[in-house]
Amino acid sequence: MRWNFWTGFTALALLMLGFYLLNPLGPASLDPRARLAGYVPYQVPANSMAPTLLAGDHILSSVWAYVGKEPARGDVVVFVSPVNDIGYVKRIIGLPGDRLAMHDHRVYINGKLLDEPYLPPAPTIETPHQDYGNLAEAHIADGEFFMLGDNRRNSADSRLWGSVPRANLIGRVERIWWAQDPQRTGKVR
Secondary structure (H helix, E strand, O other), X not given: XXXXXXXXXXXXXXXXXXXXXXXXXXXXXXOHHHHHHOEEEEEOOOOOOOOOOOOOOEEEEXXXXXXXXXXXXXXXXXXXXXXXXXEEEEEEEEOOOOEEEEEOOEEEEOOEEOOOOOOOOOOOOOXXXXXXXXXXXXXXXXXXXXXXOOOHHHOOOHHHHOOEEHHHEEXXXXXXXXXXXXXXXXXXX
């Protein structure tokens, strides 16, 4: 068989289609960039992750980060909400099997205060109609993660919709590749 441009192009197209349909990286996204390249760019829509990520920041999420290893506490991830199929960016706070509680905006994991150096000091402001600062102790089921925004007083997260299944994770946020303040670009911590 003689290989020419169209034969090669057809073979490559079929290979990519098969890779897309098999989804070996496993992201919860139909985005071909996630399924084929393993990296997906996003723009942060709101300040729920401030000061780590600000509205308007352009971030790069890596699907490869969780191939062969599990997500860790403190990872900033992109995931699909279990209640409305919208992509969110939040931080993993609770892991499968943890007992998690919140008192006065402080997170307790298995009865111990969680050190969160990425959070700014919280001012004393009461949130009307909902008490986001307190959460009764809850057990996180196997295969699920508890997500919180760094801007706890302005974040829709697991306090509202519960734990997020592992299958809903798209990838870990690796870097800010564009921000209005160029000093903020680089690796996300």
